[in-house]
Amino acid sequence: MRRVARVAALVIAGFAALAGGSGPVRAAEGLVLDKIVAVVGDEIILLSQLDTLVASSPLLQEALQKYGRNPTQQQVEMATREARTQALDELIDQQLIKKEAQRFQISITDADVDRYLQQIAQENGFRTPSSCARRSSRAASTATGPTTCRTPRTSCSCTRPPARWRTRR
Structure with a gap:
């Protein structure tokens, strides 16, 4: 046990000596490349x-x-905090949905998603999902209230998806 502690102390001392004597390493110490904002599982x-x-x-x-x-x-600043909070909620929801899909061995292909979007567009009186997105983009740029498009994509400028498309925590 003493030997492991001595080796660990030597390794730490070696790294400290390298970091203290090297200019580029010391300059890179203050640079943060990314941060963890949430852990889901x-x-x-x-x-x-x-x-x-x-x-x-x-x-x-x-x-x-x-x-x-x-x-x-x-x-x-308040709007930015609100948007970041909503976006973080969406990312957490996506991770939770992905975990549950893996747990229940559910796999969804791009073709499945496309069929579902086509079905939603038709239920809302559109021929294609892209026509729904185009209309909602035009409506969002001229209207102050939410549009009637129900396309469940974050790229659509509609309001957030209804609660039935989100999982419960």
Whole structure:
């Protein structure tokens, strides 16, 4: 046991000596490349994933619409926090759904998703899911309220999917 402790101490001392004497290593110490923002089971959600979702979804724009044309800096910060919270909830939900699908050995192909989106579009009076998304994009840019599109995709500018499409925690 003493021998393991001595070897560990030597290894730590060696790394400390290397880090203390080397300029580039010391400069890289302060650089944070990514952060873990959540852990779902044994999976992690990174800050970069959260930022990507916020940037690629209408969540931030929806949150900013509450404050009108010229929001203050404080309102922008509040809207950003709200959008990040919603995006993190979505990422957590996605991880939970993925875990449950694995647990019950459910696999869904892209063709299954496409068929389901086609069915939803037709139920809402559209020929294709893309026509539903186009209409909702036009409506969202001119209307202040939610649109009637029910396409369950985050790329659609509709409001968030109904609760029946989300799993319970």
